[in-house]
Amino acid sequence: MGKSKKYGINTRALHTKKRIELPTGDVMSPLHLTSTYENPVPGESEYFYGRVNNPTRELFERTISSLEGNENYEEIPGLAMASGMASVALIAELIKPDENVVITKDVYGGTTNFFATIARKRGLEVNFCDMYDLEKLESLINSKTKLVWIESPSNPNMNIYDLSKISELAHSEGALLVADSTFCTPFITRPFEHGVDIIMHSTTKYIGGHSDTLGGVIVVNNLEIRETLYEYQKTSGGIMSPFDSYLCQRGLYTLGPRIELHSRNAHQLAEYLSTSEHIKETRYPGLKDSENHDIASKQMDYFGGMLSFFLEDHINEESFWKELNLYKLAVSLGGVETLIEVPYLMTHEKVTGLDGEVINNAPEKLIRISVGIENIEDLIDDMDSALNASKK
Numbered sequence: 001m002g003k004s005k006k007y008g009i010n011t012r013a014l015h016t017k018k019r020i021e022l023p024t025g026d027v028m029s030p031l032h033l034t035s036t037y038e039n040p041v042p043g044e045s046e047y048f049y050g051r052v053n054n055p056t057r058e059l060f061e062r063t064i065s066s067l068e069g070n071e072n073y074e075e076i077p078g079l080a081m082a083s084g085m086a087s088v089a090l091i092a093e094l095i096k097p098d099e100n101v102v103i104t105k106d107v108y109g110g111t112t113n114f115f116a117t118i119a120r121k122r123g124l125e126v127n128f129c130d131m132y133d134l135e136k137l138e139s140l141i142n143s144k145t146k147l148v149w150i151e152s153p154s155n156p157n158m159n160i161y162d163l164s165k166i167s168e169l170a171h172s173e174g175a176l177l178v179a180d181s182t183f184c185t186p187f188i189t190r191p192f193e194h195g196v197d198i199i200m201h202s203t204t205k206y207i208g209g210h211s212d213t214l215g216g217v218i219v220v221n222n223l224e225i226r227e228t229l230y231e232y233q234k235t236s237g238g239i240m241s242p243f244d245s246y247l248c249q250r251g252l253y254t255l256g257p258r259i260e261l262h263s264r265n266a267h268q269l270a271e272y273l274s275t276s277e278h279i280k281e282t283r284y285p286g287l288k289d290s291e292n293h294d295i296a297s298k299q300m301d302y303f304g305g306m307l308s309f310f311l312e313d314h315i316n317e318e319s320f321w322k323e324l325n326l327y328k329l330a331v332s333l334g335g336v337e338t339l340i341e342v343p344y345l346m347t348h349e350k351v352t353g354l355d356g357e358v359i360n361n362a363p364e365k366l367i368r369i370s371v372g373i374e375n376i377e378d379l380i381d382d383m384d385s386a387l388n389a390s391k392k
């Protein structure tokens, strides 16, 4: 299936060309559990050690590359890693000590922490920037900028950044634009279409889709960058295990229909919250009066399964958490079940950079929901009862 681009995205999720076709004709590719491979002669086999390559991992890496829009996915597969953070760390290897990275202020807390502490300790210059402020961004990008890094929608503020405009600014000085597309997946936004150079996902989230695997993946559309990252991947060794690769590949088969359902449910829940007397503010890019609605409509095929909101002051929070039945109070997102959390307390701890700068992009009282695929009437009823029972 070399002409993969001619097929629709749901078809491509199911029909990636496998590198290894077994004589048994397995319809579903098996889970290859081996750390080493027997070779016919010394030094000539491509498969010789599991850290370097594994057919289960390769199938997932090919499929995600195809979904992100690489027609030549056999030549330029993704790079599957042990976690989203392992992907962040691998991409950061592209920056040398005399270079700098400009990163959005409102990025996942772990990513903020990585750049504010570990990257700086290695001597990299790290500049955090409000990515709505394009003048500020332009002033921070210079000939030493290797990477510009964004997350859109951002976690947990639900800001949507204009990928095309930011990529123009990054490219004007020869920098590469990285997009953490965990909230979107290729079924919502395909960042290469907007000038992004490096895409990463925490596959722990929508791609795995069932809250039972941890992983990350990087996809690029440039062979040279892929080669460099592949060298780092196999040498530093933070690869995705065969079993996690199997789960992620399996997750891709149903990702399209799940994203549709997550998005439809989130939209309805956001409509409910935005008209509730108990809610101060609802952030969901699908809401017509959302400040991000226009740019979201340009960049996103669906508005996604994530939303955030603030309770009105008359709601007793302690009671609210107790009254919810279907919303599990837990970190992470993108699974089939609905999860709710307070990012300020649970995922986005304050980070103090080496220069004393305090970075925290999660407002103290913001609540985030990863809307699952339950019946939406049940989710709305449960929220409504919890809110009404929690009036002070």
Ligand SMILES: Cc1ncc(COP(=O)(O)O)c(C=O)c1O
Residues within 6 Å of the ligand: 083, 084, 085, 086, 108, 110, 111, 151, 155, 180, 182, 183, 201, 202, 203, 204, 214, 215, 216, 332
């Ligand atoms: C947007 C985003 N990027 C990266 C990560 C890190 O991924 P992982 O937990 O798989 O290391 C997360 C985790 O929540 C995330 O939400």
